[in-house]
Amino acid sequence: MAVSDHVDLDTFIKGVEKRNPGQEEFVQAVTEVAQDIYDFIEDKEEYHEAQILRRIAEPDRVVSFRVCWEDDNHNIRVQRGWRVQNNNAIGPYKGGIRFHPSVTESVLKFLAFEQTFKNSLTGLPMGGGKGGANFNPRGKSDAEVMRFCQSFITELYRHIGPDTDVPAGDIGVGAREIGYMFGQYKRITGRWEGVLTGKGMEYGGSQMRPEATGYGAVYFLENMLKHKDDSIDGKTAVISGSGNVATHAAEQIVKQGGKVLTMSDSGGFIHDEDGIDQEKIDWIKDLKNNQRGRISEYADEFSGASYHEGERPWGVACDLALPCATQNELNGDEAKTLVDNGVIAVSEGANMPTTLEGVHIFHDAKIMYGPGKAANAGGVAVSGLEMSQNAERISWNHERLGNMLTELMEGIHEKCVEYGDDGNGYVDYVKGANIAGFKKVADAMLAYGVV
Ligand code: NDP
Ligand code: 2IT
Numbered sequence: 386m387a388v389s390d391h392v393d394l395d396t397f398i399k400g401v402e403k404r405n406p407g408q409e410e411f412v413q414a415v416t417e418v419a420q421d422i423y424d425f426i427e428d429k430e431e432y433h434e435a436q437i438l439r440r441i442a443e444p445d446r447v448v449s450f451r452v453c454w455e456d457d458n459h460n461i462r463v464q465r466g467w468r469v470q471n472n473n474a475i476g477p478y479k480g481g482i483r484f485h486p487s488v489t490e491s492v493l494k495f496l497a498f499e500q501t502f503k504n505s506l507t508g509l510p511m512g513g514g515k516g517g518a519n520f521n522p523r524g525k526s527d528a529e530v531m532r533f534c535q536s537f538i539t540e541l542y543r544h545i546g547p548d549t550d551v552p553a554g555d556i557g558v559g560a561r562e563i564g565y566m567f568g569q570y571k572r573i574t575g576r577w578e579g580v581l582t583g584k585g586m587e588y589g590g591s592q593m594r595p596e597a598t599g600y601g602a603v604y605f606l607e608n609m610l611k612h613k614d615d616s617i618d619g620k621t622a623v624i625s626g627s628g629n630v631a632t633h634a635a636e637q638i639v640k641q642g643g644k645v646l647t648m649s650d651s652g653g654f655i656h657d658e659d660g661i662d663q664e665k666i667d668w669i670k671d672l673k674n675n676q677r678g679r680i681s682e683y684a685d686e687f688s689g690a691s692y693h694e695g696e697r698p699w700g701v702a703c704d705l706a707l708p709c710a711t712q713n714e715l716n717g718d719e720a721k722t723l724v725d726n727g728v729i730a731v732s733e734g735a736n737m738p739t740t741l742e743g744v745h746i747f748h749d750a751k752i753m754y755g756p757g758k759a760a761n762a763g764g765v766a767v768s769g770l771e772m773s774q775n776a777e778r779i780s781w782n783h784e785r786l787g788n789m790l791t792e793l794m795e796g797i798h799e800k801c802v803e804y805g806d807d808g809n810g811y812v813d814y815v816k817g818a819n820i821a822g823f824k825k826v827a828d829a830m831l832a833y834g835v836v
Contacts, residue, residue: 502822579775599633601763
């Protein structure tokens with residue numbers, strides 16, 4: 386084999402920028418990973434020779450398609466849909482579907498890239514993918530959402546399957562949307578098979594899947610704290626978002642004796658000094674079911690709470706911070722404010738919620754910082770269990786799945802420590818997650834040769 390011509394890190398990143406013009410989120414995600422991988426493979430010629438990182442940073446394929454649907458006023462609407470199949474070295478492509486007006490190819494490429502490392506970290510046989518559309522389910526009737534989902538799957542069905550690519554939910558895609566998509570897949574193919582995860586409990590869903598991401602993010606936080614002989618009990622937490630991940634993260638913080646001070650949506654955040662307890666969390670879940678209410682309504686319902694229009698919650702002093710809404714929702718200034726206010730740990734329920742500048746600030750301050758690809762992996766891990774259950778035509782109960790989730794999150798934490806411990810008492814969880822996630826995928830790719 387020819388001796389490879391190594392490019393240095395800067396040249397590599399410039400190449401990524403050049404090949405992906407205007408795709409800022411994708412370049413950001415690759416940049417964050419590349420630094421750590423370069424350090425790791427410095428003395429490992431086989432990874433350089435086989436151009437492994439270069440190959441992982443180029444999706445296997447990006448499918449883009451038109452989605453036409455008719456709204457309730459009989460207007461014909463046209464949206465764009467995508468599925469990014471990033472890498473299937475260690476298992477079928479796996480990752481959620483996002484319906485949100487901010488969805489672009491760049492956003493889905495960054496998510497599919499991150500998913501490749503995340504899924505590897507779970508230890509389960511899943512490759513990385515992500516899909517979605519620039520469709521906004523908010524304010525749409527059930528019938529409109531159904532027609533959109535059916536049209537979306539009418540194109541996507543030919544690219545997915547239980548052994549090729551298994552989508553799930555993400556922003557704007559919950560049980561309702563998964564039901565419509567699964568029904569349409571079954572109708573077109575005539576097959577009942579585990580092609581989507583996050584399904585309803587009546588038709589093959591996994592008992593623990595709705596809670597898994599939020600609970601998992603708190604279990605990861607619990608593990609980080611335990612590593613320093615500390616716990617969540619008695620601590621205050623600031624959470625962003627008020628959807629699936631945020632509400633379940635809040636629920637688990639409360640179960641472990643913490644006090645949740647904030648929740649948010651794209652309109653602003655609410656601050657409740659009395660703490661957002663289980664009853665209030667249930668009220669938020671009901672409010673947000675199928676994209677209906679706005680978080681501002683919380684302040685009308687519960688006296689003592691205030692609503693902060695157009696603001697994010699990071700200025701509220703806390704011990705723990707859990708960004709659970711969307712990418713780049715916590716910037717360098719906000720990270721600094723959190724650190725100045727004494728935050729001790731950050732666990733990301735969302736994918737890439739912290740900007741690169743914010744990540745550097747957390748690292749420099751040496752706080753515990755669990756990046757999304759490790760901290761929110763509980764969701765896809767339980768999706769992996771749902772795939773197993775569907776393939777075997779069996780069903781596991783809530784308790785058993787809960788124990789498996791706890792163990793999976795412990796395992797992910799251990800892998801991060803193995804590769805991220807700097808030997809001086811600080812664990813760089815980003816580095817740990819990047820290297821552990823990379824190694825398994827890279828070794829599988831080496832085994833396959835050039836394919
Ligand atoms: P939901 O649709 O249930 O909730 C999303 C929440 O984030 C809503 O409160 C929404 O507010 C808010 N949000 C969305 N976009 C923006 C924006 N541009 N600015 C501010 N707030 C915004 O989604 P999930 O809870 O499922 O997903 C949240 C995050 O968790 C995402 O980053 C997702 O990728 C990640 N994730 C999800 C997993 C899952 O299993 N669902 C698994 C792993 C990660 P509004 O209603 O105003 O839009
Ligand atoms: O970002 C994610 O990990 C998800 N949206 C969940 C993916 C999945 O396949 O369950």
